[in-house]
Amino acid sequence: MTQISSDVIRGYTDTMILFLLLENPSYGYELSKQIRELTLEKYIIKETTLYSAFSRMQKNGYIEAFSYEADESRKRRTYYRITEAGKNYYQEKCREWTLTKEVVEHFIKYSDLAEQEDTR
Amino acid sequence: MTQISSDVIRGYTDTMILFLLLENPSYGYELSKQIRELTLEKYIIKETTLYSAFSRMQKNGYIEAFSYEADESRKRRTYYRITEAGKNYYQEKCREWTLTKEVVEHFIKYSDLAEQEDTR
DNA sequence: GACATTGCTATGTCTGTCGTAGTAACTATA
DNA sequence: TATAGTTACTACGACAGACATAGCAATGTC
Numbered sequence: 090m091t092q093i094s095s096d097v098i099r100g101y102t103d104t105m106i107l108f109l110l111l112e113n114p115s116y117g118y119e120l121s122k123q124i125r126e127l128t129l130e131k132y133i134i135k136e137t138t139l140y141s142a143f144s145r146m147q148k149n150g151y152i153e154a155f156s157y158e159a160d161e162s163r164k165r166r167t168y169y170r171i172t173e174a175g176k177n178y179y180q181e182k183c184r185e186w187t188l189t190k191e192v193v194e195h196f197i198k199y200s201d202l203a204e205q206e207d208t209r
Numbered sequence: 210m211t212q213i214s215s216d217v218i219r220g221y222t223d224t225m226i227l228f229l230l231l232e233n234p235s236y237g238y239e240l241s242k243q244i245r246e247l248t249l250e251k252y253i254i255k256e257t258t259l260y261s262a263f264s265r266m267q268k269n270g271y272i273e274a275f276s277y278e279a280d281e282s283r284k285r286r287t288y289y290r291i292t293e294a295g296k297n298y299y300q301e302k303c304r305e306w307t308l309t310k311e312v313v314e315h316f317i318k319y320s321d322l323a324e325q326e327d328t329r
Numbered sequence: 330g331a332c333a334t335t336g337c338t339a340t341g342t343c344t345g346t347c348g349t350a351g352t353a354a355c356t357a358t359a
Numbered sequence: 360t361a362t363a364g365t366t367a368c369t370a371c372g373a374c375a376g377a378c379a380t381a382g383c384a385a386t387g388t389c
Contacts (some may be wrong), residue, residue, distance in 0.1 A: 097220040097309050099345060108316040114211065118367055129310045138346055158310045165354065166367065177326045183317050196228040197303050219376060238336055258377055285385065321335065
């Protein structure tokens with residue numbers, strides 16, 4: 090297991106995208122590359138997952154779409170920027186994450202992990 | 210937000226149950242109480258979630274059902290114990306958790322969290 | 330005897346992820 | 360300039376885990 094099963098990440102893809110949009114507006118392909126690089130290939134977001142996150146978050150008002158092209162018919166990419174609501178949502182998720190960590194770690198045993206690694 | 214949205218926990222309910230079964234065989238109602246208490250009410254597992262986890266994990270061979278009653282027709286509770294496969298699965302999930310934490314934390318900003326708490 | 334708690338089953342819905350497929354523009358290369 | 364590879368998306372359907380709702384029977388408590 091070198092990659093993460095995405096079911097675990099579920100609920101945090103939005104957060105990952107919003108984190109990156111806090112820095113700069115961006116678009117699908119670039120974001121997916123950034124996520125892959127930032128996580129050192131440990132998490133590679135699927136295209137469909139990414140784009141469905143866009144439409145969900147746009148619907149929820151967390152991001153806004155825009156285009157750099159003057160001519161709408163010519164635009165290649167759809168850029169997104171984070172909204173104020175998106176920033177609030179992001180912060181909420183960060184707080185939730187600390188709670189989640191606390192909860193899950195009650196049920197995790199770190200002992201023997203190294204040992205296990207060796208005996209594999 | 211004092212409780213955790215269960216979508217975040219998704220993928221770790223099995224782990225929580227297995228952790229407790231490592232100590233003792235147990236049954237639904239008791240496990241749900243233990244989870245509630247261990248997490249100081251931060252996570253309260255839904256009944257349906259719990260019991261569907263049982264059947265899923267039994268199907269996967271991670272747990273085994275048994276009864277303390279001699280007379281099967283009289284049994285009140287279904288007890289479960291963890292199997293060897295379950296122990297391995299549990300350890301795998303613990304390793305996965307460390308990875309997950311690493312990945313997610315790249316996208317979390319802890320700064321301003323306290324500040325936010327104050328202004329609420 | 331009434332009421333709360335315990336312990337579980339059945340059924341269906343919702344949502345996020347993902348597989349598969351397809352399209353079109355742009356880029357590099359030979 | 361033909362071709363292959365990369366970029367940048369959209370559409371559609373399947374699946375699985377969490378959960379709402381409902382129901383039911385045994386046990387405990389006052």
